[in-house]
Amino acid sequence: MEELLNDVVPQEDLERFEKKYHHEQELDGEVSTETKFEYAFCLVRSRYTNDIRKGIMILEELARLHPDGRRDYIYYLAFGNARIKNYTEGLKYCRAFLEIESNDQVRSLEEYIKKQSDKEIAKGMAVAGGAALVLGGILAIAMAKNNRNRDK
Amino acid sequence: MTAAPYNYNYIFKYIIIGDMGVGKSCLLHQFTEKKFMANCPHTIGVEFGTRIIEVDDKKIKLQIWDTAGQERFRAVTRSYYRGAAGALMVYDITRRSTYNHLSSWLTDTRNLTNPSTVIFLIGNKSDLESTREVTYEEAKEFADENGLMFLEASAMTGQNVEEAFLETARKIYQNIQEGRLDLNASESGVQHRPSQPSRTSLSSEATNVKDQCSC
Helix, strand or coil: CCHHHCCCHHHHHHHHHHHHHHHHHHHCCCCCHHHHHHHHHHHHCCCCHHHHHHHHHHHHHHHHHHHHHHHHHHHHHHHHHHCCCCHHHHHHHHHHHHHHHHCCHHHHHHHEEEEEEEHHHHHHHHHHHHHHHHHHHHHHHHHHHHHHHHCC | CCCCCCCCEEEEEEEEEEECCCCHHHHHHHHHHHCCCCCCCCCCCCCEEEEEECCEEEEEEEEEEECCCCCCHHHHHHHHCCCCCCCEEEEECHHHHHHHCCCHHHHHHHHHCCCCCEEEEEEEEECCHHHEEEEEEHHHHHHCCCCCCCEEEECCCCCCCCHHHHHHHHHHHHHHHHCCCCCCCCCCCCEECCCCCCCCCCHHHHHHHHHHHHH
């Protein structure tokens, strides 16, 4: 799973599908579902967070309006969110998918997100724990000083 | 998947391509897990698998990109072809249409990979003899005409699955030995790793050398 998430879209591919997207937009005033999906598929695999967010927005729209490709959109919504460490959203999409279809590909993405999210939580607790220690230290010093002042 | 407790000398990149439902993911699953995946839904976009094999006493890590066969992914999965050292092109011997589309898959492969990429044709579902629509001879002729390696295999029974993946690797390795594949080219699909972990290496590779025979 890690390899898939770390794999970055070649810049020229992203640019090619971006061009196709804008071309259709200018020419017809609207973009075909196919082109939207191709562009979003590249965006969520970009190295830049803003691209990924843009890809997520397109996929959200596609998932809302086009039920036939929904499983693909939902998977890549989970995928994109996982790549920008939006683990809660990512898990939400995995679960939504798995409620409809049993799927090992989605299950391994879900497991990966869970693991990463647990790691983040542990990290957060370590930081919070560290902060509590520091705060405790400061308080202890302040109190000691206070006591000393009172002793004088 | 957990990191294998092995040291390896090379990484080869593979892609698996072919029409929807020919059994690409099942072949990969059979190769990496030695199991048949009975109900296998359509792959979404791309899947990934890895396994370490041995050729000529050299450990080779295969990194295998398994592409979706659905038409809607055709254009976007082309970016995975780049830099593949091996391409496994799969059709289903019980569905002639999947065989008829091979020339289009082959054109993509030739256009998007480099001349030294080894292309291996696999006629999958060889266990379903009674519903066969493509003869072995016909496919063999197609393979010979186009300079492809070829085997019929069955992801269900496992027949010839190892062989297809391993023979591709042997051929790539042979190309390296004979200097037909430039290891320094970024698109060769092969990365060379020094066989002896250097003193400065602090990765798990170094610490796991002595565990190589743990079964």
